[in-house]
Amino acid sequence: MTARNTRESNRSRWHFHPDVDSRMAPYYDWPPNLRATTKRLIRGWSVFDVRIYVLLLAIASWLVLGFPETETSEFSIGWITQIWMRWFITISLVAGGLHLYFYTFRNQGDIERYELKDLAHDSGKFHFRNQVWDNMFWVLTGTVGFLTFYEVIIIWAYANGVAPQISFSENPILFVALILITPGWTAFHFYWQHRAFHIPALYRLGHDWHHKNVTVGPWSGAAVHPVENLVWFSAVLILLIVPSHPIHALFLMHLQVITAITTHVGYDSLKLRKQHQFQLGDFFHQLHHRYYDCNYGTSSGPWDRWFGTYHDGTEEGNRRIQKHRERIRGKHQHSE
16 A cells, blocks of 8 residues: 555544644654754744643632632631632533534534544443533533642642742742743653553543543543542642742643643634634544554653554554554563
8 A cells, every 4th residue: 555545544534634743742852853842832832722821811710719828728618619619610611612612503513623423422331321411520520529629738738838839029930930841740740640540450440431432522531530530630739849839730730621621622623714723632632532552641742652652643553553552462461
């Protein structure tokens, strides 16, 4: 089969198939490519990417809805409930708004939709026999609950001097640097906790809940088992030892959950006027939902390439993952 026929055969399996290789971060390329790295960094913080809006939301959440330390130094149902309500409303607006836009009102039709298969209805795999209802239930109960739990811990820790705290006025360089490296930390944490949940015993413990979503939608990204929520959002606990500010904690947590929602939207981007588009979906992770044992991390990390689990969406990618499966199977058989 020629290279062109291979690409066409592969694309026929998807409604929309972007070039995965072109979207992999060049941060770990050798020799280093400064131009590509700079371009990627600028694009990641542009107005056509989610990250800058997540940061603005985190800042607004603290400035408008934050609490004085005298109030949060002791656990109280009042301020804890307000945190829970903020997470409930934020996630409902983001995931619910994207679902309404793409799937209920069909405002973009099937333009840049990865696959045309509908989200599951009347399926025994899902609670309530409905994929969207199942996902909504676990997001608005478990995910919102654990986000509240971890924010309460870290805010209480700041108020009581358990977590070292800085301000922008005291140390502007460190303050900004922590914001810039937060996406790298969340990507690193996500890869290793996600890879761990693909160990068979841990997978059966809860990650299989998330993988019921072969075809994904906005509510699918944060719909995980409570045990996985406990590990996933633990990334914020690093701020118990790293000097930081509540804005850093809120940015980290918002980045985790909102990008999980947007990268599972099932569409590559939100089409804007003229040639502009707002990057949403992540075909790199879409491949993980279809093929299961590949692309455990994100396109900004090197780990899947380093450990032989990178799938670029091509026939060669299929063969590479098949060889990886055979190696794993052989190791299991040898150990037995």
